[in-house]
Amino acid sequence: MAPRIVTLTTDFGWRDSYVAAMKGVLYSRCPGISVVDLTHDIGPQRIMEAGLFLSGAVPWFPKGTIHLVIVDPGVGGERHPMAAKVDGQYFVGPDNGFLSHLLQRFPLERAVALDNPERHLSVVSDTFHGRDIFAPSAAHLACGGKLEELGTELDVLETLPLKAVAVQDDGSVQGEIVHIDRFGNCISNIGTDHFSEACKAQVGKHKLAVARTYAAVQRGKAVALFGSSGWLEIAVREGSAAEKLGIDCGARVTLRRG
Amino acid sequence: MAPRIVTLTTDFGWRDSYVAAMKGVLYSRCPGISVVDLTHDIGPQRIMEAGLFLSGAVPWFPKGTIHLVIVDPGVGGERHPMAAKVDGQYFVGPDNGFLSHLLQRFPLERAVALDNPERHLSVVSDTFHGRDIFAPSAAHLACGGKLEELGTELDVLETLPLKAVAVQDDGSVQGEIVHIDRFGNCISNIGTDHFSEACKAQVGKHKLAVARTYAAVQRGKAVALFGSSGWLEIAVREGSAAEKLGIDCGARVTLRRG
Amino acid sequence: MAPRIVTLTTDFGWRDSYVAAMKGVLYSRCPGISVVDLTHDIGPQRIMEAGLFLSGAVPWFPKGTIHLVIVDPGVGGERHPMAAKVDGQYFVGPDNGFLSHLLQRFPLERAVALDNPERHLSVVSDTFHGRDIFAPSAAHLACGGKLEELGTELDVLETLPLKAVAVQDDGSVQGEIVHIDRFGNCISNIGTDHFSEACKAQVGKHKLAVARTYAAVQRGKAVALFGSSGWLEIAVREGSAAEKLGIDCGARVTLRRG
Numbered sequence: 001m002a003p004r005i006v007t008l009t010t011d012f013g014w015r016d017s018y019v020a021a022m023k024g025v026l027y028s029r030c031p032g033i034s035v036v037d038l039t040h041d042i043g044p045q046r047i048m049e050a051g052l053f054l055s056g057a058v059p060w061f062p063k064g065t066i067h068l069v070i071v072d073p074g075v076g077g078e079r080h081p082m083a084a085k086v087d088g089q090y091f092v093g094p095d096n097g098f099l100s101h102l103l104q105r106f107p108l109e110r111a112v113a114l115d116n117p118e119r120h121l122s123v124v125s126d127t128f129h130g131r132d133i134f135a136p137s138a139a140h141l142a143c144g145g146k147l148e149e150l151g152t153e154l155d156v157l158e159t160l161p162l163k164a165v166a167v168q169d170d171g172s173v174q175g176e177i178v179h180i181d182r183f184g185n186c187i188s189n190i191g192t193d194h195f196s197e198a199c200k201a202q203v204g205k206h207k208l209a210v211a212r213t214y215a216a217v218q219r220g221k222a223v224a225l226f227g228s229s230g231w232l233e234i235a236v237r238e239g240s241a242a243e244k245l246g247i248d249c250g251a252r253v254t255l256r257r258g
Numbered sequence: 259m260a261p262r263i264v265t266l267t268t269d270f271g272w273r274d275s276y277v278a279a280m281k282g283v284l285y286s287r288c289p290g291i292s293v294v295d296l297t298h299d300i301g302p303q304r305i306m307e308a309g310l311f312l313s314g315a316v317p318w319f320p321k322g323t324i325h326l327v328i329v330d331p332g333v334g335g336e337r338h339p340m341a342a343k344v345d346g347q348y349f350v351g352p353d354n355g356f357l358s359h360l361l362q363r364f365p366l367e368r369a370v371a372l373d374n375p376e377r378h379l380s381v382v383s384d385t386f387h388g389r390d391i392f393a394p395s396a397a398h399l400a401c402g403g404k405l406e407e408l409g410t411e412l413d414v415l416e417t418l419p420l421k422a423v424a425v426q427d428d429g430s431v432q433g434e435i436v437h438i439d440r441f442g443n444c445i446s447n448i449g450t451d452h453f454s455e456a457c458k459a460q461v462g463k464h465k466l467a468v469a470r471t472y473a474a475v476q477r478g479k480a481v482a483l484f485g486s487s488g489w490l491e492i493a494v495r496e497g498s499a500a501e502k503l504g505i506d507c508g509a510r511v512t513l514r515r516g
Numbered sequence: 517m518a519p520r521i522v523t524l525t526t527d528f529g530w531r532d533s534y535v536a537a538m539k540g541v542l543y544s545r546c547p548g549i550s551v552v553d554l555t556h557d558i559g560p561q562r563i564m565e566a567g568l569f570l571s572g573a574v575p576w577f578p579k580g581t582i583h584l585v586i587v588d589p590g591v592g593g594e595r596h597p598m599a600a601k602v603d604g605q606y607f608v609g610p611d612n613g614f615l616s617h618l619l620q621r622f623p624l625e626r627a628v629a630l631d632n633p634e635r636h637l638s639v640v641s642d643t644f645h646g647r648d649i650f651a652p653s654a655a656h657l658a659c660g661g662k663l664e665e666l667g668t669e670l671d672v673l674e675t676l677p678l679k680a681v682a683v684q685d686d687g688s689v690q691g692e693i694v695h696i697d698r699f700g701n702c703i704s705n706i707g708t709d710h711f712s713e714a715c716k717a718q719v720g721k722h723k724l725a726v727a728r729t730y731a732a733v734q735r736g737k738a739v740a741l742f743g744s745s746g747w748l749e750i751a752v753r754e755g756s757a758a759e760k761l762g763i764d765c766g767a768r769v770t771l772r773r774g
Binding site for chain 1: 269270271272273274275276277278279280281282283285286289293295302303331332333334335336383384385386389390
C-alpha cells in the first residue's frame with residue numbers, strides 16, 4: 001500500500017523553521033509520504049479557529065487521510081497528546097478541543113493517548129511536541145501502523161463549548177459572526193437547518209433578503225446567503241462586507257421569516 | 259500512467275479553508291495526484307494579476323500539466339466554467355479572461371464549457387465552484403480523463419484588454435509599470451523585442467541606462483534592465499525601487515535610444 | 517530509485533511567480549520529483565536569516581535530501597553558484613554564506629562550482645539564477661545525477677561571521693537575541709552547552725529563572741528556557757515576550773548561575 005496523505009494545520013506561520021522541522025521528521029520516518037499544507041496561518045494559539053477551519057476542510061478528504069493539527073498553547077503542561085479516528089479519518093495533535101466542531105457532526109470512532117514512547121523521537125523536548133511526538137506518530141499511521149500501537153485507549157476527548165444559536169418564541173434565530181474570511185465575507189454560526197424560503201437576515205441596522213448567490217445583487221451591494229460550508233454569511237458583491245458594513249467577529253445576526 | 263500534476267493559483271489566501279477543501283476534493287477524486295501550490299496570494303478578485311502571474315510561471319511546466327486557476331468574482335453569475343488546452347498544458351477555471359496574457363503568446367488548442375454535471379460534485383453550491391466544479395474537473399484530467407468528457411466545445415474564450423505599449427515617431431516606446439514584486443522591482447509592459455543596445459529608460463524624472471544585471475550599479479543605486487521574464491524593469495540594487503524612486507503601478511515608462 | 521526530495525527555502529514570497537517558475541523547472545527536468553516548501557518568507561536578501569532557519573530545519577530531513585536555497589542579493593555579480601554535500605544532504609544555491617550556521621556543526625563533505633553549462637537551462641538570464649541554474653542543478657541531483665557532474669570541485673565555501681557568545685570571568689555568559697518567532701518568543705545565540713542547574717537569564721531589567729517549559733509559569737508571565745532547537749529563549753506563556761518585555765533582535769542576554 002502506498003503511504004497515506006498527511007495534512008498539516010498549524011499556527012506556526014511560514015517564517016520560523018517549525019513547520020519545516022516537522023516535514024523533515026515526516027519524510028525521515030515514512031519515505032514516500034505525501035505531505036499537504038492546509039494552513040499555517042491559524043491565529044497564534046487559537047484552538048477554536050483551527051476547529052472551524054477543519055470543519056470546512058476535512059469532510060472533503062478521502063477516508064484514511066491523516067490530519068496533523070498543531071495549535072498547542074499548553075505544550076509541556078497538562079494537556080495530553082492524542083490521536084483519534086473520526087468518520088474514517090485520523091487526527092493527531094494535543095487533546096485540547098480542536099475537534100469540537102467536527103465532533104458535533106461525526107461520531108468519535110476511537111482515540112488513544114500518545115503514551116508509547118517507542119513511537120516518539122528518541123529525545124523529546126518540552127516545548128515542541130509537534131516535531132517530537134505528533135509528527136512521528138502521524139508518520140507511523142501514514143506508513144501503515146495502527147492507532148492502538150501509539151498508546152492506550154482514551155474514552156473521551158476534550159471539547160470546547162461552541163456558541164449555540166437561540167431560537168426565539170417568534171421563530172426567529174439569533175446567532176453571531178464567528179469568522180471573517182479573506183474577502184470580508186462575514187460567516188455566522190446559523191446553519192442551513194434554519195433556512196426557509198423568504199427569510200431575512202439582520203445584522204446591526206442592516207436587513208438583507210437571503211439570496212442564493214453573490215450575483216443576486218449589484219456590485220458593491222450587501223447580500224445574505226447560506227455559503228459553501230452551510231453557514232449563513234453576510235457578503236458584499238465584489239467587496240468586503242466586514243469593511244462596508246462595519247461588522248466584526250461577535251456581531252449578532254438574526255434570521256427571521258418575512 | 260501516473261496521475262498528472264495539478265497546480266493551484268487562487269486569490270483565497272491561506273487563512274480560510276477554501277484551498278484545503280479543494281485539495282481534499284483533488285485527493286479524493288484522483289488518488290496519487292500531485293498537487294502543487296503556485297500561489298494563493300493573488301489580490302482578491304484581481305483577474306489581470308492572475309494572468310500576469312501565470313505568464314511568468316506556466317511556460318516552465320511540462321506538457322500535460324493541469325493548472326487550476328480560481329480568481330472568480332463572478333461565481334454564481336453569468337460567467338461560464340471552462341477548461342482549455344494551450345500549448346500542451348491544461349487550464350481549469352472560470353471563463354473570465356485569466357488566460358489573456360498567455361493567449362498573446364500561445365494559440366488556444368481547444369476549450370470546453372464545464373457543462374457535464376457528471377463531472378461535478380453531486381451537490382454544487384452557488385458560491386464555491388472551485389471546490390464543486392473546477393476541482394473535480396481538474397481531477398478528471400489528472401487521472402487520464404479527456405477534455406471533451408467535461409462538456410461541450412467552446413470556440414472562443416473571454417479575453418481582457420491588455421495595456422499596449424505605444425511606439426512614437428521618434429522611435430521611443432511608451433509603456434507603464436504593471437507589477438511591483440516583493441523586492442520592490444517595478445516591472446513594465448515593455449518587452450525585449452523593443453530592446454536595442456545603448457537605450458535608456460525614463461520613469462518620472464529618473465533616466466537610467468539599461469544594464470544586464472543588478473550588479474551593474476553600486477548598492478542602493480537604480481538600474482533599468484530586461485528581467486527574467488523578458489520585461490523592462492526598474493530596480494535598485496539590494497533595495498526597493500518602488501520605495502526609493504516613489505514608483506507605483508501605472509507609472510509611465512519611456513524607453514529610448516541615446 | 518525514486519527521485520529524491522527537493523526542498524525550497526527562498527526570500528521570494530508567494531505573490532510573484534518566481535517560486536512557481538522554479539517549481540516548473542523542477543517538474544520539467546525530473547518527472548516524479550517531490551518538491552517541498554520550507555519557506556518563502558525569509559526577509560528579502562537576508563542571508564543570515566536563511567542560515568538560522570536551515571539550522572533548525574535541515575537536521576530533521578533524511579540523508580540524500582536536496583535543499584534548494586535561494587536568497588541571492590548578488591545575482592549576476594561576483595558570487596559563485598555552488599552545490600555542496602554536508603552531513604549526507606545536498607545544498608544548491610549561491611555561495612554567499614547561507615551554510616554558515618550548519619557548517620559550525622557539520623563538516624563540509626564536498627562542494628562544486630556550478631560551472632558546467634550543460635546542466636543549466638539552455639538560456640541563462642542575468643537576474644534569475646534560481647530558475648536558470650539552481651533549479652536544473654537540483655533536478656539533476658534529484659534524478660540520480662552526481663555532484664561532480666555539475667562542475668569543478670571547490671575547496672572552501674564562503675562563510676559569514678556569526679555572533680559569538682562571551683564567557684566572563686565570573687562564569688556568566690553574554691549573548692544576544694538573534695530571532696523573534698511568530699509567537700513573540702525571543703531566541704538567543706546561547707546554546708545548551710552553557711546550561712547548568714539553577715541558572716538565571718537577564719534581558720534588560722528582567723531576571724528570569726531558567727525553566728523546562730512554558731507551563732512552568734502562569735499565563736502572561738515571562739520565562740526563560742532552552743527551546744526546541746537548543747537555544748536559550750525568553751518567552752511569555754500564551755503571550756508575546758517581544759511585545760510584553762519590549763525585546764528586539766540584538767538585545768543583550770546574560771546567563772548566570774545563582
